[in-house]
Amino acid sequence: MFKVLFDLLRYNREFLLGTLLILIILALIACSFFAPYGENDIYVVIPDMPPSAEHWLGTNSRGQEIFWQLSISMRNTLMFGVVVAAISRVIAIVVGLVSGYIGGRTDQIIMAVNDTLGALPNIPILLLLVFVLRDQMTWPVLALTAALLGWTHDSRLIRSVALSLRTREFTRHAAFSGMRTGQILFREHLPYVMPIVFFTTMNNLIWAIGLEVTLSILGFSDINRPTIGGMIYWANAHSAMVAGIWWWIAVPMIFVVILFLGLFLLAMSVNEYIDPRSRLARMGA
Amino acid sequence: MNGYLTYVAKRFGQFIFVVVTGVTLAFLIAHFSPVDPIEQTVSLLTNFGSTDPRSVEILRQSLRELYGTDGSLLEQYLTFWGRVIRGDFGPSLSAFPTPVMTIISRALPWTVGLLTLATIISWVLGNTLGAIAGYFRNNRAMKVVGVLVMAMQPIPTYITGLTLVIVFGFLWPILPISGGAQLNLDPAMTWTYIQSVITHGTLPALTLVLVGMGGWFIAMRSLVSNIVTDDYVVYAELGGVPSRTIFSQYVARNAMLPQITGLALSLGNVFGGAVIVEFIFNYPGIGKLMVAGIYAGDYSLVLGVTTISIIAVAAAVFLIDILYPLIDPRVKLG
Amino acid sequence: MMNATLAPERPATTAPVDVLTIKDLKAYYINEHFGVRREVRAVDGIDLTVRRNEVYGIAGESSSGKTSLIKTLAGAIRPPMRVVEGSVKFDFGGKHIDVYGEPAKMQAARWQHLSYIMQGSMSVLNPVRRIKHAFNNFAYRHMGLDATAFRRRVESHLDRLGLDASVLEAFPHQLSGGMRQRVTIALATVCEPEFIIADEPTTALDVLVQQDVLGLIKEVQGRLGSSVVFVTHDMSVHAAITDRLAIMYAGRLAEEGPTQALFDRPQHPYTAHLIASLPRIGDVSTRKSLAGKPPSLANPPSGCRFHPRCPIAIERCSKEVPQMLPSATGGRVACFRAGEVSMQ
Numbered sequence: 001m002f003k004v005l006f007d008l009l010r011y012n013r014e015f016l017l018g019t020l021l022i023l024i025i026l027a028l029i030a031c032s033f034f035a036p037y038g039e040n041d042i043y044v045v046i047p048d049m050p051p052s053a054e055h056w057l058g059t060n061s062r063g064q065e066i067f068w069q070l071s072i073s074m075r076n077t078l079m080f081g082v083v084v085a086a087i088s089r090v091i092a093i094v095v096g097l098v099s100g101y102i103g104g105r106t107d108q109i110i111m112a113v114n115d116t117l118g119a120l121p122n123i124p125i126l127l128l129l130v131f132v133l134r135d136q137m138t139w140p141v142l143a144l145t146a147a148l149l150g151w152t153h154d155s156r157l158i159r160s161v162a163l164s165l166r167t168r169e170f171t172r173h174a175a176f177s178g179m180r181t182g183q184i185l186f187r188e189h190l191p192y193v194m195p196i197v198f199f200t201t202m203n204n205l206i207w208a209i210g211l212e213v214t215l216s217i218l219g220f221s222d223i224n225r226p227t228i229g230g231m232i233y234w235a236n237a238h239s240a241m242v243a244g245i246w247w248w249i250a251v252p253m254i255f256v257v258i259l260f261l262g263l264f265l266l267a268m269s270v271n272e273y274i275d276p277r278s279r280l281a282r283m284g285a
Numbered sequence: 286m287n288g289y290l291t292y293v294a295k296r297f298g299q300f301i302f303v304v305v306t307g308v309t310l311a312f313l314i315a316h317f318s319p320v321d322p323i324e325q326t327v328s329l330l331t332n333f334g335s336t337d338p339r340s341v342e343i344l345r346q347s348l349r350e351l352y353g354t355d356g357s358l359l360e361q362y363l364t365f366w367g368r369v370i371r372g373d374f375g376p377s378l379s380a381f382p383t384p385v386m387t388i389i390s391r392a393l394p395w396t397v398g399l400l401t402l403a404t405i406i407s408w409v410l411g412n413t414l415g416a417i418a419g420y421f422r423n424n425r426a427m428k429v430v431g432v433l434v435m436a437m438q439p440i441p442t443y444i445t446g447l448t449l450v451i452v453f454g455f456l457w458p459i460l461p462i463s464g465g466a467q468l469n470l471d472p473a474m475t476w477t478y479i480q481s482v483i484t485h486g487t488l489p490a491l492t493l494v495l496v497g498m499g500g501w502f503i504a505m506r507s508l509v510s511n512i513v514t515d516d517y518v519v520y521a522e523l524g525g526v527p528s529r530t531i532f533s534q535y536v537a538r539n540a541m542l543p544q545i546t547g548l549a550l551s552l553g554n555v556f557g558g559a560v561i562v563e564f565i566f567n568y569p570g571i572g573k574l575m576v577a578g579i580y581a582g583d584y585s586l587v588l589g590v591t592t593i594s595i596i597a598v599a600a601a602v603f604l605i606d607i608l609y610p611l612i613d614p615r616v617k618l619g
Numbered sequence: 620m621m622n623a624t625l626a627p628e629r630p631a632t633t634a635p636v637d638v639l640t641i642k643d644l645k646a647y648y649i650n651e652h653f654g655v656r657r658e659v660r661a662v663d664g665i666d667l668t669v670r671r672n673e674v675y676g677i678a679g680e681s682s683s684g685k686t687s688l689i690k691t692l693a694g695a696i697r698p699p700m701r702v703v704e705g706s707v708k709f710d711f712g713g714k715h716i717d718v719y720g721e722p723a724k725m726q727a728a729r730w731q732h733l734s735y736i737m738q739g740s741m742s743v744l745n746p747v748r749r750i751k752h753a754f755n756n757f758a759y760r761h762m763g764l765d766a767t768a769f770r771r772r773v774e775s776h777l778d779r780l781g782l783d784a785s786v787l788e789a790f791p792h793q794l795s796g797g798m799r800q801r802v803t804i805a806l807a808t809v810c811e812p813e814f815i816i817a818d819e820p821t822t823a824l825d826v827l828v829q830q831d832v833l834g835l836i837k838e839v840q841g842r843l844g845s846s847v848v849f850v851t852h853d854m855s856v857h858a859a860i861t862d863r864l865a866i867m868y869a870g871r872l873a874e875e876g877p878t879q880a881l882f883d884r885p886q887h888p889y890t891a892h893l894i895a896s897l898p899r900i901g902d903v904s905t906r907k908s909l910a911g912k913p914p915s916l917a918n919p920p921s922g923c924r925f926h927p928r929c930p931i932a933i934e935r936c937s938k939e940v941p942q943m944l945p946s947a948t949g950g951r952v953a954c955f956r957a958g959e960v961s962m963q
């Protein structure tokens with residue numbers, strides 16, 4: 001496992017770059033624990049100061065230091081993404097492995113339900129829920145809802161691998177030696193789908209964070225909990241672009257791109273590592 | 286042909302299944318809302334004064350049926366379905382007393398037009414470039430295109446849209462950045478009006494194309510680089526079949542098929558992208574309508590838009606599904 | 620090229636001309652992944668010639684390099700495989716082509732002079748196009764006919780091979796495995812090429828269809844007077860169809876000679892083993908299998924590559940590489956103890 005990571009870092013430029021970008025984000029998040037101000041304190045510094053030696057990323061119209069806002073927002077946003085990804089991973093893995101292992105009619109039914117849920121447009125349903133719940137739509141509720149909507153595509157991927165594992169010799173051995181189905185799935189099959197799980201986790205994080213940013217920009221999330229989308233929302237609410245306080249809106253945009261690019265590069269390079277054919281093509285080139 | 290009809294019937298069954306699931310979900314979400322929408326809405330409305338009691342009663346009635354306060358849960362559910370089937374979501378609060386359905390049908394063509402065009406362009410462009418990049422792996426220009434697409438792919442819709450607004454609205458103001466057409470023009474089939482619709486649609490469509498293209502490009506490139514090692518491609522190369530024929534009729538044609546399935550699967554997400562794009566460009570489609578409905582606390586409108594968008598996405602998926610066997614001869618019909 | 624003056628009364632076309640000449644051919648897979656260079660010597664120094672109007676068999680185990688050899692001679696290798704040394708030259712009735720010296724000429728000659736019947740012919744036809752498009756794509760430009768005449772030509776060719784013209788309108792998945800193999804044979808022979816490569820064309824078929832397909836290949840070959848290189852691991856197929864036979868082991872030739880003589884008096888212990896492992900009617904003794912596995916081509920044994928498994932190996936075999944020398948049966952063999960082989 002560590003050998004694989006080490007090799008990837010050494011020989012795969014995309015993986016290296018992705019890791020560096022994510023490290024930047026993690027370092028930024030680590031700073032949030034040393035913030036001199038509370039996350040919702042306003043008018044603690046002079047408002048509307050451009051980036052300078054004193055205020056690295058400038059200050060906003062609400063009298064907040066953008067650097068500290070950014071670091072706490074990044075922490076909250078990533079936290080949201082991780083929670084969504086974690087819950088939806090559990091669902092996707094269980095549905096995918098079980099459906100693929102059982103196969104036949106059950107598999108068909110599970111996949112029909114899977115595809116039905118996948119065909120529903122997420123955003124309108126989420127917006128409706130946001131609308132009726134109003135203030136009771138806290139971020140854990142939103143995360144849970146997003147997780148419930150965001151696993152169908154990945155469970156299909158996992159299922160296709162599980163389907164091919166089902167007929168393999170070692171599965172039969174395990175079944176004959178009296179292992180229970182749960183044990184077979186967990187001990188024998190799970191390791192095989194882990195690379196795909198990693199790949200889909202990166203993509204799911206991108207999707208979930210994108211969702212959070214979208215909802216926050218529209219003003220549909222808890223505005224008292226600083227997030228990347230929330231920063232852009234407040235900047236828009238104060239017409240930052242028109243007022244010329246460009247750093248207020250540019251900083252969260254740049255960092256969300258860094259985060260997405262990092263996750264995306266990790267997903268792509270791991271995908272290439274999983275798929276031996278694209279590896280072969282790389283060697284031939 | 287008979288087999289094809291059976292196939293269509295099966296797909297239609299799936300379409301109905303998706304619609305029923307989606308509409309039921311919308312009903313349940315609305316029904317278990319912790320706030321009482323009816324009195325809240327009516328009080329909001331009467332606060333404005335100037336409304337006659339009869340239309341208020343119509344609003345109260347439609348909300349009662351949509352959100353359900355009369356009868357058992359099942360009765361409420363059936364009444365709700367009656368409303369959905371008749372396409373009657375009652376009057377809108379924010380544009381009282383215009384029926385919600387009138388507002389939606391005014392906005393729907395904008396969204397359908399924008400999304401259809403943008404989706405087709407991004408699908409065709411992404412797949413064409415991806416196929417070329419996958420087939421001519423060592424081509425310098427395609428490598429550059431590949432890096433550009435890879436770098437652009439993870440940028441969120443909002444940022445792409447806002448960047449276009451800044452570039453084409455402020456730095457180099459050549460395109461309108463707000464609305465669906467010039468406001469003082471009459472919507473008619475005149476050249477000026479059509480031109481106005483096209484220029485207003487350019488930036489929203491460009492945003493959707495830039496955001497959507499990368500996924501198709503990457504998937505297509507990897508599909509193609511797998512297909513070039515398949516037996517029938519190797520065999521055609523051994524047969525001296527011209528590489529242009531191999532590329533178009535062997536490689537691209539086969540690689541295209543999973544991408545069509547992918548298109549059907551992606552439509553739900555495409556619709557989500559439209560909400561934010563319509564918000565940025567103030568585009569008069571149903572995404573903007575939904576956001577405006579939420580801001581205004583317009584229950585009937587929000588529920589109507591959600592229901593209609595679920596049905597519209599399912600219908601689009603159904604359409605792609607029934608066209609698919611015309612392209613792939615191996616689909617088991619019947 | 621040699622007998623035209625000696626026998627002027629015979630038409631030039633029947634002279635035993637070498638259609639294919641391979642000289643000291645070496646083709647390796649060269650991988651460099653994660654900084655480690657790996658060489659797989661799939662084809663490692665092969666000389667052979669294929670004459671006009673003969674079926675030349677190549678036999679060997681699955682990792683013997685026989686598929687790599689025919690890929691190399693067809694000019695069909697892609698990276699990471701590379702020709703390191705040697706040459707492959709064709710002589711199509713006076714038209715000389717150096718496969719690795721003149722790639723454009725080789726490309727133009729494909730299907731007109733050189734065609735291919737591939738292993739796994741289940742999947743060699745484009746799954747989403749009708750069969751007629753395969754004929755159009757592969758053969759049309761070589762025929763110099765208009766569309767109607769071409770279609771008529773294809774239909775009569777199919778008819779001679781016992782196929783109905785309706786297969787042209789079918790998709791590959793609508794045909795049975797045997798039908799598909801017949802279609803690919805029809806496709807490979809429609810231009811009446813001088814040289815046909817047949818790579819395990821019967822492996823995935825059931826026995827009855829196998830007989831049928833072998834008969835068809837032999838018949839078409841006889842009619843066209845083409846040369847066929849026939850590759851399979853199945854010695855009984857070689858016995859049935861080939862005129863001369865080459866035995867490959869670990870990327871090199873072990874023995875070559877007229878098929879009948881090779882079966883009667885194998886000169887190489889590996890040939891003897893392959894023949895001995897064939898089942899024979901009335902023989903109830905257990906087949907003796909060779910100890911060990913075929914060697915890794917990335918790290919082959921020293922000297923004769925067969926020595927670790929050879930029942931009669933001597934010390935010299937592990938130190939020197941035996942050369943291909945004329946053998947007692949009129950062929951060639953690479954063994955220091957050639958002729959001392961006994962068929963128990």
